[in-house]
Amino acid sequence: MNQKNIEIYKILDEMHPNAGCELVHYNPFELIVAVILSAQCTDKRVNIVTEELFKEIKTPEDLVKIDRARLEEIIHPCGFYHNKAENLQKMAKSVIDLFNGQIPDNREDLMKLAGVGRKTANVVMAEAYGKNAIAVDTHVFRVSNRIGLVNEDTPEATELALMKAFDENMWSHLHHLLIFQGRYICDARKPKCDQCGLKKYCKYYKNNEKLK
Ligand code: SF4
Incomplete structure (x- = not known):
């Protein structure tokens, strides 16, 4: 991998020493539930x-059995609670039907679960099973393309390009670093460039400077 990407990774790591998964969970089942609830919602609220x-709810069986109205009542603060309740129960049913109640540890099988796409599968692989994966959410997509680490139009193309651009043992932590950078510094509307150590490398910053 090139020296510039190593430098960018190091700077991000210095800027975000606490980067990591912010969804509280104690097993793969809790993580997949939390990830589904986190769509359009903050991790802080999901944790509450x-x-x-x-x-x-301690198992997929509990999740299938719980009364839908009760489930919606509990998850209401996360927003989109009708859809999320339905997705959670469908996901739990498919875990029971296809995998004997165990959350799978690989992307192919995870993506067989109802409502689980590539991003969720990557989060579960990386966080619950310690595998190397880059889940591309809105922050990872925006920040990696802004900086110029990649130049892609879709989350999946961004994921594949980042996987090529960085060594495999860096993927999962890079995902956290880019999320923290997007959440706390490189805001979608108002990036805090004055507080950012990446100015010297950042394509977006350099282009904006030229326009001044
Ligand atoms: S320099 Fe500005 S645009 Fe570039 S990564 Fe930092 S905050 Fe984002």
């Missing part, structure tokens, strides 16, 4: 909701 939810 799951603390309540996991008192009643």
Whole structure:
């Protein structure tokens, strides 16, 4: 991998020493539930909701059995609670039907679960099973393309390009670094470039400077 990417990784690592998964979970099942709830919702709010939810729901079987109205009541603060309740119960049913109640550890099988796409599968692989994967969410997509690490139009193309651009043992942590960078520094509308150590490398920053 090229020296510039190593430098960018190092700077991101210095800027975000606590980068890591912010969804509280104690097993793969709790993680996949939290990831589904996190769509369009902050991790902080998801953690408040799951603390309540996991008192009643400990297994996929519990999730299939719980009354839909009760489930919606608990997850209501996460937003889109009708859809999320339906997705959670469909996912749990497919875990039971296809994998004997065990959350799979590989992308191909994870993506067979109802409502689980590539991004969710990558998060579960990396966080629950310690595998190397780059889940491309809105932050990873925006920040990696802004900096110029990649130049892609879709999340999947971004993931593949990042996998080529960085050594495999860096993938999972790179995913966290880019999320933290997007959440706390490189805001979608107002990036805090004055607080960012990447100015010297960042394509977006350099282009904006030229226009001034
Ligand atoms: S320099 Fe600005 S645009 Fe570039 S990564 Fe940093 S905050 Fe984002």
